[in-house]
Each structure stands twice: as C-alpha cells, then as structure tokens.
Amino acid sequence: MKITPEKVQELAALSRLRFEGEAAEKMRQDLENILEMCEKLNEVNTDDVEPLIYMTDRVNNLRDDKVTQEISHEEALKNAPKKDSDFFRVPKVIGQTD
Amino acid sequence: MSNYRRISDIQADIRSGKTNCVQLVKSYIARIEENKHLNAFLEVWAEEALEKAAVIDQKFKSGTPGHLAGAVIALKDNLAYKGHKVSAASNILQGFESVFTATAVQRLLDEDAIILGRTNCDEFAMGASNENSAFGPVRNAIDPERVPGGSSGGSAVAVQAHLVHASLGSDTGGSIRQPAAFCGLFGLKPTYGLISRWGLLAYASSFDQIGPLTHSLEDNILLTEIMAGPDEQDATVSDRPAPQYHANQSAGKYTFAVMRQAIEHPGLDANVKSETESLIKSLIDQGHTVTYFDFEYLDYLVPTYYVLTTAEASSNLSRYSGLLYGHRSQHAKDLESTFTLSRSEGFGEEVKRRIMLGTFVLSSDYYDAYYSKAQKVRRIIQNKTREVLSGADAILIPTTSTPAFKLGEKSKDPIAMYLADLFTVQANIAGNCAISIPVAKTATGLPLGMQLMCGDFEEQKLFDVSSEILRICNS
Numbered sequence: 001m002k003i004t005p006e007k008v009q010e011l012a013a014l015s016r017l018r019f020e021g022e023a024a025e026k027m028r029q030d031l032e033n034i035l036e037m038c039e040k041l042n043e044v045n046t047d048d049v050e051p052l053i054y055m056t057d058r059v060n061n062l063r064d065d066k067v068t069q070e071i072s073h074e075e076a077l078k079n080a081p082k083k084d085s086d087f088f089r090v091p092k093v094i095g096q097t098d
Numbered sequence: 099m100s101n102y103r104r105i106s107d108i109q110a111d112i113r114s115g116k117t118n119c120v121q122l123v124k125s126y127i128a129r130i131e132e133n134k135h136l137n138a139f140l141e142v143w144a145e146e147a148l149e150k151a152a153v154i155d156q157k158f159k160s161g162t163p164g165h166l167a168g169a170v171i172a173l174k175d176n177l178a179y180k181g182h183k184v185s186a187a188s189n190i191l192q193g194f195e196s197v198f199t200a201t202a203v204q205r206l207l208d209e210d211a212i213i214l215g216r217t218n219c220d221e222f223a224m225g226a227s228n229e230n231s232a233f234g235p236v237r238n239a240i241d242p243e244r245v246p247g248g249s250s251g252g253s254a255v256a257v258q259a260h261l262v263h264a265s266l267g268s269d270t271g272g273s274i275r276q277p278a279a280f281c282g283l284f285g286l287k288p289t290y291g292l293i294s295r296w297g298l299l300a301y302a303s304s305f306d307q308i309g310p311l312t313h314s315l316e317d318n319i320l321l322t323e324i325m326a327g328p329d330e331q332d333a334t335v336s337d338r339p340a341p342q343y344h345a346n347q348s349a350g351k352y353t354f355a356v357m358r359q360a361i362e363h364p365g366l367d368a369n370v371k372s373e374t375e376s377l378i379k380s381l382i383d384q385g386h387t388v389t390y391f392d393f394e395y396l397d398y399l400v401p402t403y404y405v406l407t408t409a410e411a412s413s414n415l416s417r418y419s420g421l422l423y424g425h426r427s428q429h430a431k432d433l434e435s436t437f438t439l440s441r442s443e444g445f446g447e448e449v450k451r452r453i454m455l456g457t458f459v460l461s462s463d464y465y466d467a468y469y470s471k472a473q474k475v476r477r478i479i480q481n482k483t484r485e486v487l488s489g490a491d492a493i494l495i496p497t498t499s500t501p502a503f504k505l506g507e508k509s510k511d512p513i514a515m516y517l518a519d520l521f522t523v524q525a526n527i528a529g530n531c532a533i534s535i536p537v538a539k540t541a542t543g544l545p546l547g548m549q550l551m552c553g554d555f556e557e558q559k560l561f562d563v564s565s566e567i568l569r570i571c572n573s
Contacts, residue, residue, distance in 0.1 A: 017438065017450055037400070040398060040401050053473060056334040071197045079424070081424070088421060
C-alpha cells in the first residue's frame with residue numbers, strides 16, 4: 001500500500017494529530033512499511049469465515065438498571081485542566097468566524 | 099532482608115517474629131533508592147505504605163491478617179488506584195489522579211496487600227522493550243545495558259531486583275510474559291474475561307488482561323485467584339464463579355504440543371533452542387507425551403495483532419482530548435486546536451503511529467481489506483489453537499526467540515520491535531491463558547522463559563503443568 005503525504009495529512013486530521021516536515025515523512029514511511037507487513041494477511045483464505053468480534057463468553061450481559069453515584073461532582077472536575085466551581089472550561093465552540 | 103520468593107515464607111517469618119511489615123517496607127524503600135538507575139518506579143508511596151504496614155503488623159498480632167498480608171506490591175502505571183496518580187507513562191496524563199480504584203487492585207487491598215508505588219512501562223502499554231516511556235527506559239537488573247522487556251518492564255524489574263515482592267502488569271500481546279522471561283520471573287496472561295479490566299487504562303479492549311509478575315508459581319496462583327471472578331463493572335468478565343486454585347497439585351502425565359514452526363524458527367537464539375530441546379527430552383524421559391504440530395499461521399500472528407490492536411487503540415485513545423482531564427496545550431486557540439495540539443504534544447511517537455495505523459484500517463475505504471480481514475484471520479487462529487489444545491494438555495513454546503536484547507537494538511525499527519512479540523501474541527489473539535516460567539539462564543546469566551498455553555479458563559491445568567515443568571527443571 002502506497003501512502004501519499006496527502007493520506008498522512010488526512011489520517012492526521014481524523015486522528016486529531018499534527019505532523020509536519022520530517023515527522024510527517026517518517027510517519028508516511030512507517031505506515032507504508034507496517035501496512036506492507038499487514039498485507040501478508042491477504043495470503044490467508046478467509047472465504048466463509050465469520051469475523052471474530054467478541055472475545056467474551058457472555059451474551060446480553062445485563063445488570064439491574066439502578067441509579068448509583070460513583071463519583072462526586074467535585075471528583076469529576078478534579079482533573080480538569082481548566083474549570084470553575086461547577087463546569088469544565090473549554091475554548092469557545094460557537095460564534096467563531098475562522 | 100532475605101530475598102523472599104513466596105508470600106507464605108514472608109508470613110511465616112512475620113508470625114515467628116523474624117520480620118514485620120514495617121521492616122519489609124523500609125528495606126524495599128531503601129532498595130528502590132539504591133536502584134534508581136534501573137528507572138523501575140515512576141512514583142513511590144513510601145509514607146502511606148509505612149502507615150499501612152503498621153496496620154497490617156497489628157493485624158498479625160490480633161490474628162486477622164488477610165491472605166496477602168506481608169506482601170508488598172507495585173502497580174503498573176496503567177492501573178487506577180483512587181487518590182493516586184496514574185499516567186500510562188505518558189505526558190498526556192501528567193498530573194492525573196484516579197478517582198476510583200481498579201477492581202483487581204481493590205481485591206488485593208481487601209486481602210491486606212501493601213501497594214508501594216507505580217512502575218514505569220511503555221507509553222499506554224505499547225512496546226516490547228520499555229523504551230517507549232515518556233519517563234525514560236527501564237533497565238534490566240541483570241545487565242543494565244539490556245532491556246527488561248515490555249510493556250510491563252518496570253513491574254518486572256521491580257520484582258526482579260526485589261524492590262517489591264510482586265507486581266501487577268497488563269498483557270495485550272505479551273506485555274507480562276515477555277518481561278517475565280527477560281527478568282527470570284513467572285508472568286501470567288489469564289484467559290480473556292477471568293480478571294476484571296475495570297480501572298485498567300485501555301489499550302486494546304479485546305486483548306488486554308491484567309496479570310501478576312512473581313518470583314514463585316505459588317504467588318502467581320494466589321494473586322490470580324484473588325483478582326479473578328465476576329465484576330459488575332466489566333461486562334466482558336465471565337460469570338463463572340470466582341475460581342479456587344490449588345498450588346503444587348500432584349503431577350499426572352501430560353501431553354505437550356510443540357509448535358514446529360517455533361522451534362525451527364530461523365530467528366531462534368541458540369540458547370533458547372537448546373534449552374527447549376533439552377526440556378522436551380526431559381519431559382519424554384519423565385513419561386510425558388510430546389507431540390509436534392504445524393502452525394501455518396505463525397507469520398500471520400503479528401499482522402493480525404497490529405491491525406486489530408491499533409484499530410482498538412485509535413478508538414480507546416480518542417478520549418484523551420485535552421478537555422476533561424490530562425494535558426491541555428497552552429497554544430490552543432479553539433476547540434479543534436485544543437484536541438490536535440494537546441494530543442500532538444501529549445502522545446509519544448509510538449502511540450501516534452498506532453493511532454494513525456488504527457485510523458487507517460478503520461477508515462471506510464480500507465475497513466474490509468484490513469480490519470475485517472484481520473478479524474476473520476483471528477477466528478481461524480482461535481479455531482486452530484483450540485483444535486491443538488483439544489488434543490493436548492498444553493502448548494509448549496519458548497516465550498521469546500532471544501534473551502533480553504540491548505537498549506537501542508530494535509528501537510529504530512518498529513517492525514523488528516513488533517516481532518519481539520512473535521510467540522506471545524497468539525494467546526491474546528485466541529483469548530486463552532498462557533504463562534511464562536523461568537527455566538534456565540544463558541552462560542552469561544540472562545534468564546530464559548518457557549511459555550505454556552492452555553485453553554480458555556484452564557488456569558488450574560496451566561498451573562499444574564507449570565508445577566511439573568518446574569519439578570523437572572529443578573531435579
């Protein structure tokens with residue numbers, strides 16, 4: 001799989017990551033090499049094989065719909081990079097022009 | 099302080115007055131200080147551990163100590179412990195403090211374990227050498243120029259160098275067993291769903307399992323038994339009743355299945371090869387049956403693992419956004435740049451590489467060709483593993499193809515590093531249990547580990563078979 005510099009930027013945008021200059025080129029090469037390794041899987045015949053999705057032996061594992069409070073409001077805010085007494089503070093989301 | 103190998107020996111010495119928990123904790127703290135160059139610990143909770151030790155000493159006097167009283171334990175830095183920092187060895191979680199305790203950790207605390215600190219690891223458990231930590235590499239205590247393995251490298255070295263008695267790690271593709279092999283310890287990857295993952299910082303949720311690293315099989319069994327069993331907080335845990343295991347169960351005669359492609363692998367180190375061959379010979383001499391099987395999927399294990407784990411990682415790590423907790427970039431101007439800059443500054447190179455790869459294999463154009471394909475191969479590998487185990491008690495292969503390698507030896511080449519997991523990823527792909535046990539050392543003293551795999555929830559058999567291997571190796 002050829003990975004173009006544009007593809008790196010597209011994946012970076014989806015991943016909310018930024019790569020510039022040499023770092024972008026290194027990422028491009030690494031992805032290309034790793035995907036080449038992964039393409040080996042095409043040698044395996046998987047006709048009529050169902051994908052294995054769940055590893056647990058439990059099906060429809062439900063619990064009682066009880067309301068519990070496991071962490072307090074204060075604890076939830078404890079690790080916030082920016083907060084006031086009640087809320088997480090984040091940069092402005094609406095009303096931006098650029 | 100003597101170098102204890104078993105919790106039962108510590109408890110006997112406490113009961114007879116030879117030592118006590120406060121003394122033990124003090125000696126461990128002193129040793130951690132003397133061995134700072136190994137970089138095994140990210141944080142030591144000395145004062146708190148000493149206070150807890152005094153409480154446990156009282157419990158010994160009043161006759162009510164828990165099953166882990168006297169055991170001083172370290173946690174890999176990806177396990178939540180309320181009121182304590184946890185960072186997954188990443189800058190993105192710098193300063194983060196857990197607001198709840200992982201179920202596995204709580205169960206140890208309930209049995210009076212003393213938690214002494216959190217150990218270094220590869221960032222978000224992504225690595226096989228512990229060189230991917232944001233806080234520098236961990237060094238192998240046998241030879242500080244060599245890696246301890248990864249990703250639970252700090253947890254392995256903390257036990258290896260007797261900086262604590264035992265530790266917890268997590269194993270997504272070999273991250274407990276490979277460092278156990280490189281450091282001469284017992285390391286278990288339990289069956290998927292045996293131990294709750296609640297409070298384990300997720301890397302790849304359908305692969306991750308918590309497990310113990312110990313000096314003895316007996317302790318490994320004890321810690322596993324205490325941590326295992328249903329947990330309402332983790333819907334993937336099996337609802338089988340909490341197991342009760344027996345240590346050193348009487349040895350029967352077993353059938354071992356040896357993977358031909360593994361023991362004939364061109365990358366197999368001569369020491370590893372000869373130790374494996376001599377163990378096989380001893381097993382036969384002792385009346386066990388050894389069969390050989392062809393596993394034509396060996397070369398597909400690592401590709402399957404990387405497609406699926408990176409996909410899961412790209413989803414799991416999307417929570418690190420810079421909004422609610424963790425690192426927020428000082429340069430962010432708006433919401434978009436808060437995400438992008440915080441993540442770009444906070445994550446290390448290997449983590450970014452895996453997020454990018456995972457995003458690629460999950461993207462609509464490539465989903466079927468990579469992600470869905472790997473899920474199908476995963477089923478084939480699981481079926482084949484089960485088929486082999488239906489005709490044998492255990493699969494026997496070396497844990498690693500070489501002993502501990504040197505720092506920097508593989509760190510420039512991601513693929514060379516990925517292949518360090520070649521023999522361990524199978525159990526995570528198939529979900530079954532697997533253990534690494536220390537069986538020998540090279541002429542230069544580097545430990546070698548042998549891996550045993552049993553079927554789903556066959557931990558008791560795995561322990562029995564391991565006891566038998568130890569008996570043979572020590573006779």
